[in-house]
Amino acid sequence: MLSIFKQTTNLQRSLCRCYASVVELDKVPDFPQANEPILGYLKNxxxxxxxxxxxxxxxxxxxxxxxxxxxxxxKTDNVRYQVMPHNHKHKIAKFYYADKNF
Structure with a gap:
């Protein structure tokens, strides 16, 4: 009995997958979908x-x-800096930490 249940479950899963791949989903005209182009960033x-x-x-x-x-x-006296991820010696932003006065 258990083996029949397993076969039925597997059959149902495969039918669901086949059915889902055949059904065409409604497209929403207000929200067009398009992938961004893949850029290679080749030299020059x-x-x-x-x-x-x-x-x-x-x-x-x-x-x-x-x-x-x-x-x-x-602006407070507690100043911190954000550095570049690839060059930790180069600062790109200066920001302030809040203290208890705020």
Missing amino acids: SSERKELEEAIKNISSHVEEVPLVIGDKEY
Whole structure:
């Protein structure tokens, strides 16, 4: 009896898989779906040049990130820096830690 139950369960699973692969799902016209293109970032390609230019732009200055509470910006004496993931000596952002006064 148990072996028949196992066979029935496996049969039901396979039927569900076959049925699901045949049924066409309704497409929602308001939300078109499209995959992003896969970029290779090959040497001298336009996407690689854009990426290198963006990295140079980001690394050329240190961005300041204040504490924002409500609509007000605050700066404290407890300053920390965010570094580049691949170059821990290069700082890209300066941010502030909140203390008990906030």
